[in-house]
Amino acid sequence: DLLHPLLRLTLTLCPVSAQDLQQTTISITKPEGKNVQINCHVSSPDFINTLIHWYQKKGNEAPKRVAYISSTFFLENRNDEGKFSVAKDLSKSVSQLTLSDIVKALFTVSSYYHKVFGSGTKLVVSGKLCVVCVFSPPANSEILQKKLENQTTYVCLIEKFYPEVIRVTWTDDEKEVTDNVVKGDAWQSAKGDDDYSIASWLTVPAENKDKKYYCKYEHEEQQASLSTQGMFHLLKMDFDLLL
Structure with a gap:
């Protein structure tokens, strides 16, 4: 079976409420080998300087940071180069996570201080494209x-x-x-x-x-x-x- 990794976007900023984090897409289905972009809207008066960390969690393992961004994007592990990238759309106050060679995953957003999590976006890797529901x-x-x-x-x-x-x-x-x-x-x-x-x-x-x-x-x-x-x-x- 494919793994179910959990990625959490952690914001190191002043305490925020749940309304400050918005993930409207609950799942994205893509076949293997495709790239995918997941957006999270962050309401912050100083979004440009907000330090954002992305963590990956697989099963019962402890979360592992894979990337972070303030004004510049950094990878935690150089071996992940080309797999993860993080950007900011300053005009929309949106953080964007882009993945290549995708694996099945759930992506959620949280505030570091209050640990307020968004509803999450699950990434489903399948040979079958999502049918009309x-x-x-x-x-x-x-x-x-x-x-x-x-x-x-x-x-x-x-x-x-x-x-x-x-x-x-x-x-x-x-x-x-x-x-x-x-x-x-x-x-x-x-x-x-x-x-x-x-x-x-x-x-x-x-x-x-x-x-x-x-x-x-x-x-x-x-x-x-x-x-x-x-x-x-x-x-x-x-x-x-x-x-």
């Missing part, structure tokens, strides 16, 4: 609904995506909803291919039964939103199996 069509139940006396449960089903890295959230018209949300683990197709599926549950009180909620997902560079009103198709058998 789709919600199942209405006949296969995109959102299922089950009403009880004092609550309503919605199930958002996302099928046939690759790789398995996906971010699923529920929102109302104003903000993200986190109470009474359960996200299941992605499961692989029973046929043994590389396609994955995932389900997420949202339970709301009966008084909110007419309120509109949205199931949103982010996968690679794709995003989609599905409403609980007007788009669900009830299939009692499938719903009971998911529960």
Whole structure:
């Protein structure tokens, strides 16, 4: 199996909050031999002088620094020349990590002092290019609904995506909803291919039964939103199996 190295971008600057580190891409899929660039936006009043360290972690091993940059880029190990490079886009306050001869990895961002980590970007090396991730069509139940006396449960089903890295959230018209949300683990197709599926549950009180909620997902560079009103198709058998 391929290794799952973890790279952390560590910022040696004044304490920051989680909002100061932004990684919007949760995964990148590339075949072997390709180059890849991962961006992280850093909100800092002195970004040009911020010293940024990149660390690599493989399995249970301790993190190992591979590169760092302030105004100039440095490699920790000369043997890594041509494998890693780090740059800064001063106009966008973005740190850019470029890798050659890529390996499967997860890249996250953190503040050194407060150890605040971003959501991370997983690099998947595969001979298979990422397929278009789709919600199942209405006949296969995109959102299922089950009403009880004092609550309503919605199930958002996302099928046939690759790789398995996906971010699923529920929102109302104003903000993200986190109470009474359960996200299941992605499961692989029973046929043994590389396609994955995932389900997420949202339970709301009966008084909110007419309120509109949205199931949103982010996968690679794709995003989609599905409403609980007007788009669900009830299939009692499938719903009971998911529960």
